[in-house]
Structure formats: C-alpha cells, structure tokens
Amino acid sequence: MLYKVxxxxxxxxxxxxxxxxxxFIGPVKKDKATHDxxxxxxIRKLDVNYKRTTIAPAKKILxxxxxxxLQYEINEDIExxxxxEAGEKILFGIDACDVNGLNFLDRFFSDEMIDEPYFxxxxxxxxxxxxxMPSDTNFSLSLGKEYAKDGFDLFLTxxxxxxxxxxxxxKGNDILTKYADVSDAGEDDFKDYNKFMDTYxxxxxxxxxxNNLYDNYELIYNNKDFWNRVAKDCYSCGSCCLVCPTCFxxxxxxxxxxxxxxxxxxxxxxxxxxxxxxLVAGGHNFRPDKENRLKQRYRCKLKTFIDRFGTYSCVGCxxxxxxxxxxxxxxxxxxxxxxxxxx
Ligand code: SF4
Ligand code: SF4
Numbered sequence: 001m002l003y004k005v006x007x008x009x010x011x012x013x014x015x016x017x018x019x020x021x022x023x024f025i026g027p028v029k030k031d032k033a034t035h036d037x038x039x040x041x042x043i044r045k046l047d048v049n050y051k052r053t054t055i056a057p058a059k060k061i062l063x064x065x066x067x068x069x070l071q072y073e074i075n076e077d078i079e080x081x082x083x084x085e086a087g088e089k090i091l092f093g094i095d096a097c098d099v100n101g102l103n104f105l106d107r108f109f110s111d112e113m114i115d116e117p118y119f120x121x122x123x124x125x126x127x128x129x130x131x132x133m134p135s136d137t138n139f140s141l142s143l144g145k146e147y148a149k150d151g152f153d154l155f156l157t158x159x160x161x162x163x164x165x166x167x168x169x170x171k172g173n174d175i176l177t178k179y180a181d182v183s184d185a186g187e188d189d190f191k192d193y194n195k196f197m198d199t200y201x202x203x204x205x206x207x208x209x210x211n212n213l214y215d216n217y218e219l220i221y222n223n224k225d226f227w228n229r230v231a232k233d234c235y236s237c238g239s240c241c242l243v244c245p246t247c248f249x250x251x252x253x254x255x256x257x258x259x260x261x262x263x264x265x266x267x268x269x270x271x272x273x274x275x276x277x278x279l280v281a282g283g284h285n286f287r288p289d290k291e292n293r294l295k296q297r298y299r300c301k302l303k304t305f306i307d308r309f310g311t312y313s314c315v316g317c318x319x320x321x322x323x324x325x326x327x328x329x330x331x332x333x334x335x336x337x338x339x340x341x342x343x
Contacts, residue, residue: 002167003185004176006156011163014180016043018090021179022126025061026092027054037061037091048093048130055319057245058094059105062121065242069117069252069265086120092128097140097315099129099148099155101245106151107309108248117267126171129155131196134204137318139331141201142208145315157196164193206318208331209338210302216341217303226340227291230333233326234290238271240297240320240328246313247271272297298333 006014018024019040026046028038035050037058073079094102106122109115129152140146148155153172157164164185167173176182185193220226241247251270256263270277273294278287287293301314314330321329 002173003189004165004167004182005185005189006163006165006176006180006182008161008163010181012043015046015092017179018092018175019043023087023089024092025058025089037094046093048132050132055243055323057101057243057317057319058091058098059101059245061089061091062102062118062125063105063109063248065269067117067267069267071262071264073262074260082116084117084120086124088124088126089121090126090128093130094127095132096129096148096155097138097145097317098245099127099151100140100145100315101317102127103148103151104246104305104309104311104313104315105248107311108246108313111308126175127152127154128172131155131157131200133200135318135322136205137321137329137331138204138316139206139208139318140316141204142206142210142331142334143312143314143316145312146201146204147197157193159189159192159196162189164189164196206331208316208334210312210334211338213302213334213337214306216337217299219341220337221295221299223340224291226336227295230328230336231291231294234273234294234328235326236274236290236293237325238274239323239325241271241273242269243319243323245317245319246301246315249277272300294328298330301330302334 024040025037026040027035027048027050028040028045029047030036035047035054036056037054040046070080070082105118109118129148134140134146150168153169154176155166155168165176165182167176241249249270249272250267253266253268254263255266275285275288277293279285287296302312305311305313321331
C-alpha cells in the first residue's frame with residue numbers, strides 16, 4: 001500500500017478532472033434526509049456530507065435491481081446474445097463499510113463460478129472511498145467492518161487541511177499520478193490519520209455484542225417464543241433486503257414473445273423476507289412464517305458466511321434499521337440473543 005497526501009486546495013481540481021474524463025458516480029442529495037449515488041457531470045452536485053446512510057446501496061451499479069442476462073432466438077438452432085453494460089466508471093465517496101460490502105459481493109459472485117454480468121462491470125469500476133463519521137444506526141465497528149483494507153483503488157481521509165490517501169491498486173496510483181498533485185505521506189500525516197481514526201471509532205453509538213453469537217445461535221434457533229417476539233411487528237415487506245449492500249438473492253424471469261421464437265432471461269432482486277420467496281411449484285412454501293424468515297435472514301447475515309468465507313455477510317451499515325417501518329433492529333436483536341441465552 002502506498003500512502004500519499006493531497007492538499008485541500010487541489011481536491012476540487014482533481015475531482016473536476018475525473019468528472020471530465022470518466023463516467024463519475026458519487027453521492028448526490030436526493031431530498032432533505034437522503035442521498036443517492038448518481039452520475040455527476042458537475043462537481044457542484046457532489047455532496048459528500050451525507051450523515052444519514054444513503055438508502056440505495058452502491059451495489060446497484062454492479063448488480064442492478066433488474067438486468068437482462070441474455071436474449072435468445074429460436075430458429076433451427078438457438079441463438080443467444082448477451083449485452084452487459086461495461087463502460088469505465090468511477091465510484092466516488094463510498095465509506096469503509098460499503099467498500100466491505102463490495103468485497104463481500106466480489107467474493108460471492110466469484111465463488112462457484114464467475115458471474116459475468118457482475119464482473120464485466122466490476123473490472124471497469126474504479127472505487128475511490130472516503131472516510132466519514134458513522135450515522136446513528138451504523139454498527140460496523142462491532143463487526144470489524146468500519147475499516148476497509150482492500151477493495152478500493154484509492155481511499156481518502158479528510159484531515160482538515162489535506163487528505164490522507166491510501167493507494168489500493170496500480171490503477172489508483174495511475175489516476176493519482178495523472179490527475180492529482182500529491183506528495184508522499186510523512187510522519188505528521190500518519191499521526192493525524194491515527195487521531196482521525198481514533199475519533200471515528202469513538203463516534204459509533206450503536207453497538208452489537210457479536211461475541212459468541214456463532215455458538216449462541218444454535219441455542220436460540222429453535223426458541224419459538226424468542227423469534228415470535230423479535231418478528232412480531234414485521235410486515236414481510238422485504239425493504240431490509242432491498243437496501244442491503246450485501247444481499248444477493250435474485251429471481252430469474254423468462255419473457256417470450258407470443259410467436260415463441262424470441263425471448264429474454266432477466267434477473268431481478270428478490271427478498272427472503274417476503275412470503276413468496278419460499279413458494280415452490282405445487283404450492284408448498286418452505287418458509288410461510290415471518291418468524292422463520294427473519295431468523296433465516298439473520299442466520300445468513302451472521303453465521304452462514306462465517307462457515308463459507310470466514311466473514312459475516314453483514315457489514316453493519318444500518319440501512320435495514322433505517323428502512324424498516326416496524327423498527328426491527330438487527331444490532332439490538334444480536335444483543336437480545338446474548339441476553340436471552342444468558343438468563
Ligand atoms: S424486518 Fe422490517 S424491513 Fe424487513 S421485511 Fe420485516 S418489516 Fe420489512
Ligand atoms: S443486514 Fe442491515 S446492517 Fe447488515 S449489511 Fe445489510 S443493511 Fe447493512
């Protein structure tokens with residue numbers, strides 16, 4: 001890893017040059033309370049001071065909510081064509097836990113096979129992260145996801161009069177060399193960076209006691225009373241999955257023209273929290289109850305991928321907490337498991 005320093009005065013020019021030369025996606029104010037990651041062609045639209053977690057996760061750039069996987073035409077043979085969107089893009093301003101969200105999806109979409117629709121875009125995406133103070137619902141510190149070690153090309157930390165820049169890839173280094181006026185980071189820069197990180201880590205208000213959850217989950221798994229209490233207000237709306245930067249479930253739809261000669265396969269985000277998710281041909285539903293769906297979601301987030309990849313599939317961003325109309329709070333539920341097995 002290389003460490004550089006970018007002067008505050010050079011920051012706007014650096015970004016303006018990137019906006020001029022690339023498709024540049026960054027945080028834009030959507031309404032009073034929320035931001036969204038959108039294509040920016042004017043630096044004045046960029047607003048990195050988003051305190052509240054942006055609801056739509058940046059994963060939508062690589063894994064859109066609806067995407068045509070292939071089109072086909074049936075003649076004597078079946079002809080198939082694919083057309084994945086894959087231009088060079090810069091994604092600017094995502095924080096550490098969202099970079100960790102992308103790291104998880106990178107791992108998931110390359111586990112048993114390479115998911116080409118995802119990676120055709122990922123290979124051409126330059127990620128420039130930016131440290132920012134956590135929102136009230138962010139508990140990524142408890143999961144060790146508040147700091148991103150990799151998965152980005154450049155990562156900027158605001159040290160008031162300058163930016164501390166971590167260079168995570170050759171591509172990041174090339175961009176800095178071509179577009180920015182930087183110098184090597186020295187001892188004082190590291191000292192100030194450490195101070196920032198200490199303050200940042202002390203700013204997390206929401207904490208989840210995740211220690212022993214892996215083991216405790218087995219004890220709590222068949223405790224019906226507990227899950228009835230935790231899920232009692234759930235509307236089964238699926239919003240928690242839709243806003244999650246690591247949820248990956250999708251459904252594949254076939255659309256055929258009336259002549260049965262041409263068609264397309266499309267994938268769409270799905271949610272394990274909605275009743276139809278477990279419905280199979282013949283009308284059987286493997287998870288008809290909201291209590292079972294919620295406990296399965298938590299298991300997927302907090303246990304399954306410890307076994308598969310050695311990591312949680314939750315980065316603690318807090319989006320699901322903000323999106324839930326029933327005020328179901330995954331961090332509080334993690335703490336409730338500990339309490340329940342301790343009494
Ligand atoms: S937990 Fe909340 S957001 Fe998720 S399905 Fe239930 S009501 Fe909807
Ligand atoms: S489960 Fe909730 S807190 Fe965890 S990554 Fe998904 S949206 Fe963020």
